[in-house]
Amino acid sequence: MGVAINGAIEQGLLFAFLALGVYFTFRILNFPDMTADGSFALGGALAAKLIIGGWNPVTATLAAMVVGAAAGAFTGLLTTKGKINGLLAGILTMNALYSINLRIMEKANLPLLREDTFYTMIQSLHIPGIGVISGEAIIFLVIVLLVKLIMDWFLHTDLGLDIRATGDNSKMIRSFGANTDRTTIIGLALSNAMIAMSGAFIAQYQGFADVGMGIGMIVIGLASVIVGEVLFGSRSIFRASLAVIGGSIVYRLVIAVALRAGFNPSDLKIITALIVIIALTLPNVAKGIWKKSSKAAKGGKLDA
Amino acid sequence: MLNIRQVRKVFNAGTVNEKIALQEINLTMAPGDFITVIGSNGAGKSTLMNIISGGYLPDQGTIEIDGKNVTKLAEHQRAAFIGRVFQDPMAGTAPNMTIEENLAIAYARGHRRKLALGVNAKKRKIFQEQLALLDQGLENRLKTKVGFLSGGQRQALSLLMATFTQPKILLLDEHTAALDPKRAQLIVDLTVKIVEKNKLTTLMVTHNMEQALTMGNRLLMMHEGRIILDLPQEKKQQMTTKDLLQAFEQARGGEAFAEDRFILA
Incomplete structure (x- = not known):
């Protein structure tokens, strides 16, 4: 279990970039951006391709961010200048990216065996871990917090x-x-840059990029955002963005426990959907129960 | 300051729902003019506001602000010259942002948005001074989210945000209509105070005839997309709400609808 928790924390931190990106569009910009599935895989695909082509993993990751930003900006252009419904604009970009990602990778799966990746670079530093938090996780945490703080600052300019x-x-x-x-185009670009960054990191972490790696990322990102907000609060931007990172880690821990409990990896999508559904409906259900019980306490005389 | 020439606006042109909202409107406002606008529902008052602000573009005609032709400029491009307060107290502020953040947005009017912190110590001091003028105790609640304020407080804040950068034109779109009488009076008093202090060229739409007569130096009455009455200060001062109602019925060709009586009373 210790190893599983270790891995869950590492993954949670790398998926936190995705969660921050989803938080940016869904919560800050109030825009239901479906580009995420495409831009996540785009980040992974491009970073993997460039690393195999001999690029430095850091510059490859930065390049993935730039291309992710372009994908987000494209969705923004569709919805603002092209007046396409926001949901549909994101879906269109996501669909188009599937073909683009295959073009970039030239096959459905790109292994990064024996390549120097961001992850192997960090591993070679041999940073001592603290308890369940590995040395690698500490580096991930530093980068996540850095991105979070830049985002917090930016949202106050x-x-x-x-x-x-x-x-x-x-x-x-x-x-x-x-x-x-x-502002909509800039917001979507920044959000998808973070999401592509997450995809680039995950590809390097798991040692391959896959054309299907982006499927369901919006829901995973949303699950992290909602779980984080419910557990850690969202009073200010500073608090909310921290909560989102926490939510991403908690989500991975829940998944690790579910796998431990005997679920198949293929069951993860429905588990994720259930987490989001429960987190979204629970406050309303709880309110209903509270109302009913307070009514009962008053003798059930009040109607409203 | 404002010069509207032959402006026409038709909605749903060529369909059964065609509605001529403005018919060849001409209007000139001198600097410092404070015009009140009345008229029944559908008279074109709100359309006129939106034509000036850039919310709608006219089908024909020109609009000049301070000698500059703005006819083709989008709403956000004209915003440098125009301050606006809406009827809905929720419309003029961002509810999930703090009072100081809302003010920072208003403060940036007419400037290019840069990557510098929106609220700093210097601006905070200006905001506090300005908020103190409202007499609502808001100067001590800079970090409160605007969504927590009452309708009256939000409208007072909207008024401050619309005016403290000294726009060329101030548009007030029935900005007291959604408030209870006490709050409405408070906003009316604040409006007069702020407009006089900054000598703002103001156009105010209202359903309240009393307001239309007591505020400002000129009164316009609109009906079916036309300005049917234009009263200068001297004539306006002598009028009562009853006279105004009569003038309205006359201008409409004698047809007196109880409905309009009700709306305008």
Whole structure:
């Protein structure tokens, strides 16, 4: 179990970039961005291809981020300039990316055996771990927190305030001179850069990129966001982005426990869906029960 | 300051639902003019506001603000010149952002948004001074999310956000209509105070005839997309709400609908 927890924490930290990206679109920009499945695999595919081609893993990961940002910007252009419904715009990009990812990889699966990856670089540093937290996890944590802090800072700049207001009240922010088309495109680009970064890291971590590696990533990201918010709160941006990282780790731990309990890896998608459904409905159900019990306490006389 | 020439706007042109919202409107506002606009539902008051703000583009005609032709500019491009307060207290502020963050957005009006912190010590001091003018105790609640404020407080904040960067034109779209009488009076008083202090060129739509007569220096009455009455200060001062109602019925060709009486009373 110790090894499983170790791995779950490492994965949780690498998937936290995905969760931060999903948090950015779904919560900050209030945009249901379906690009994520495509941009995650895009990040993995491009990083793997470049590493095999002899690129430094760090520059390969950065390149994956840039291309992820372009994918997000494309969805943004479809929905703002092309006036395509936001959900559909994301789905269209996601679909198109599947073909693009296959073009990049030239086959469905790219193994990174004996390649120098970001992960092997960190492993070679032999950083001592602390308890269940491995030395590698410590490095991952540092990078995640760095990205989180940059995101927190960015969302408090003038441009960041505009992006947040675009998600909060787009009519209002237009009346103050912000171009909401521009803020939407920038927001989607930044979000998908983080998601592609997550894909690039995961490919290097697991030692291969697969064309199907992005399937279900939106739901996993959402699960992390929702679980994190429920468990750790979301009063401020600083708190919420920390909660999202925590949510990503908790999600991986739950999955590790589920696998331990005898579920098949193929069952993970339905487990993830159930986690999201429970986390979303539980507050309402709990409210209903509380209402009923308070009614009962008052003798059941109140109707409303 | 504002010059509207032959502006026409038709919705759903060529369909059974065709609606001529504005018919060849001409309107000139001198700097410092405070015009109140009344008219029944569907008269074109809100369309006029949206045509000025850039929410709608006119089918024909030109709009100039301070000598600059803005007819083809989008809403966010015109925002540098125009401050606006909406009827819905929820519309003018971002509820999940704090008071100081909302003010920072308003403060950036007319500037290019940069990658510098939106709220800093210097700006915070300005915000506190400005909020103190509202007399709502908001200057001590800079980090409160706007969603926690009452409708009246949000509208007061909206008014401040729309005005403290001294826009060329201030548009008030029935901005007291959604408030209870006490709060509405408070916002009216604040409006007069702020407009006078900053000498803002203001266009205010209202359903309240009393407000239309007591506030501002000029009164417009609209009906079916036209300006049917334009009262300068001297005439306006002598009028009562009853006179105004009569003038309205006359201008409409004598047809007096109890419905309109109710709306305008």
